[in-house]
Amino acid sequence: MNEQNLDIYGHPPIPWSRALKQLEAQAHEEGRGRTCWLATTDPDGQPHLAAVGAIWVDSKFYFVSGPQLRKSKNLASNPRCAISVSLDDIDVVVEGAARKVTDAAILERVANLYASLGWPAQASGPLLMGRTPETTSGRS
Secondary structure, X not given: OOOOOOOOOOOOOOOHHHHHHHHHHHOOOOOOOOOEEEEEEOOOXXXXXXXXXXXXXXXXXXXXXXXXXXXXXXXXXXXXXXXXXXXXXXXXXXXXXXXXXXXXXXXXXXXHHXXXXXXXXXXXXXXXXXXXXXXXXXXX
16 A cells, blocks of 8 residues: 655654554444545546445445445446545545445345444345345445
8 A cells, every 4th residue: 555645844754553443443433423424437538426435344445335336337347446534633535446246244244243333224135235125236
C-alpha cells in the first residue's frame, strides 16, 4: 500500500496505522455509520460517484451492488475504482480494483458484520441478500 498525504503543504504521509485503527473500529460501530463514496468510470470514460455502505474487513473494503446498477456495470467493464471515507480526524482514499466475492465463508462473515450494524443482510449462496426482494452481490 502506498501512503500519500494529499495536503497542499507537502507534509509527510500520515501513518497508515492511524487510518487503519479507525477503519477497523468503524466495522464494529453501531448507529449512524459513515458514508463511503465509490468512484468508478463508465465504459466511455465518464466518471461516476456513488454512496455505498462499505465496511472494512481484513484489510479490504466490502460493499454491495445489484447487477443492474450503474456502479456494477462500470466495474464489470473496468474494475479499477476508489473508495473514500471521512473518519474522525482523517479522510481516507483507497484505490484499487474491485472483484466479485463468491467465497461462502467470506460472504457469511461480511453478512454477519452488516447485520450487526443494522443492515439485514444474509449470505445466500454466492450472494448477499437483504430482506427486500432485490438481491445484491458482494464486491471488495
